[in-house]
Amino acid sequence: MIKVLKKADDILGIVAQEKEKATLLDLSRELKIHKATLSHILKAMLELGYIAKSQAKCYSIGPRISALADRALRRSFLQELAAEATGSLSEKLHETCSASVIHNGIRHRIAYASFNRSVTVSVEASMETRGAPYDTATGRLLTAFLDRDNLRLVLKKNGLPGSRWNGINNASAFNKTLAAIRKQGAAFWRSEDGQAEAVAVPVFGPDKQVWAALGIAVPVFRFRGSRREEIIRTLKSSARQMSYNLGTRYGKAGPEHGETEKSV
Secondary structure (H helix, E strand, O other), X not given: OHHHHHHXXXXXXXXXXXXXXXXXXHHHHHHOOOHHHHHHHHHHHXXXXXXXXXXXXXXXXXXXXXXXXXXXXXXXXXXXXXXXXXXXXXXXXXXXXXXEEEEOOEEEEEEEEEEOOOOXXXXXXXXXXXXXXXXXXXXXXXXXXXXXXXXXXXXXXXXXXXXXXXXXXXXXXXXXHHXXXXXXXXXXXXXXXXXXXXXXXXXXXXXXXXXXXXXXXXXXXXXXXXXXXXXXXXXXXXHHHHHHHHHHHHOOOOOOOOOOOOOO
């Protein structure tokens, strides 16, 4: 198995270097592998999407490799811009700010900024696993904008929210709540002791899909009246700026998606 993986790695290296000019014969000569043996390896790599084959029977890097590279690039841009956005928000509002994504049914925090009145803003930009998405405003916001497959994955891993989120214990109530979040463009959360509240809004990528959620956690006594309106307005403005920056820096390199189903 190790030898086969090494051969596949060597094939990818040559294919990437030759840029759609590598033929079966070229690869066989370069790698000193019999054409029949090489054909079996290439067939498997084609089926898995690691390489592609042109009409001229030349090999190139396949869509799976491109997708993996794109995912890494997307994560890098997201974390960089999330750190900028949360730091700027925390400095403007003197509150705790964070940015999160959902991956494989689990919420991950990708940036966090807290304001220290005596010092400065502290920003953390590492990927951190945070668990079930129902327990935070950013997680709830992200859940509302998931496509059908990813929503099912969240449910498979976490079940329905139940007591964690307004006693939601059936699909109908869950879908209705998620639709309300999409319509409002914001999600809210309050701590069990009623002392803290959080709000989150979506950050859209160049493909018009939600790539991340930007949120602020505030003591309840500071989240009222005009101050509440100011926080939500500033948060939405920062999310729009982050979306714009993603479009500018990431461009159209991201995968394009059409409208997706949101129901269970």
